[in-house]
Amino acid sequence: MLQAVPRHDRESAARADDHRALRLWLRLLTCSQLIERHVRSRLRSRFATTLPRFDLMAQLERHPAGLKMNELSRRLMVTGGNVTGIVDQLVREGLVERSADADRRAVRVRLTRLGERAFGEMARAHEQWIVELLAGLTRREHVDLFKLLARLKQVAQRGES
């Protein structure tokens, strides 16, 4: 699929461009998976938790008044049914609580006191892991990469109907 293509005419040059897009995507995916595995494995070994649970709590930590299930679902970019399951778990463990909303269809979710404490500890460690993992990049590379990913995000979001 990714073999080198001789570039001697317009058509094969176009194919080379195509391959570039594909290779860019594969490389992006690899980077993302590398970091994700790193974080998952540490969350698991040090805090006996998972990335989705951490992400969910991170959202709640930024919104002390709580969030509705569909807001969580949108922010985490996962389906509602999935959020239900993770919230169920965190409720059982006393880290999160459900409460009634003015809209009686909706449910409001927020961190408990225990959840706040637990999250704070994890968040500090998490940030440290990322800082260490990315320490090999120069400040310049950081900034450039950040900007280019902003462009990519913009472009990819436009491609979503």
Added chain:
Amino acid sequence: MLQAVPRHDRESAARADDHRALRLWLRLLTCSQLIERHVRSRLRSRFATTLPRFDLMAQLERHPAGLKMNELSRRLMVTGGNVTGIVDQLVREGLVERSADADRRAVRVRLTRLGERAFGEMARAHEQWIVELLAGLTRREHVDLFKLLARLKQVAQRGES
């Protein structure tokens, strides 16, 4: 009235005082997920398949002589148990076949004729989706991003023990 879609995903909600490294990571993750969802949904709707199955077949397509299970596992960056399950599925559907290896512990896996045909069709469509999705980036951005991701990959791989 068409309102702009509110963007409440993980990254844009990051607080201003979050550190650079963390924001870089969250943005990378967002980009990766955006593209991944795009591809998954199209693989599903047009070819009734999934990204992991596609990825596995892509590896086999590059190695007509076949790959051993542990090679597949390494290349796909997933655990062996996982590969077993996906290969089982593809074998049932006649897209892939297992054969004996000189090392009698090992199993060699390769595409069947049917699998080659099916993959070829999907690969063309897949490449087209990616090219279209990334079409908004300039050639320059493509190249820069590709290089920076190479650096990131290098750095993140070194951080793995």
Added chain:
DNA sequence: GCAGAATGCTTTAGGCCTCATCTATTTAGG
């Protein structure tokens, strides 16, 4: 008002993925 559409959430079936554990085979050290 009120019927039908839209929305918020849950449930279910099924695929992906990991870790831990198991069996079979190969390799290495004595």
Added chain:
DNA sequence: CCTAAATAGATGAGGCCTAAAGCATTCTGC
């Protein structure tokens, strides 16, 4: 040789995730 360690793969429990279907509530247009 021959046993212990390493390696290849399979299996099972459990969590994440999706799409689809279902129930309750709210909104909308007549």
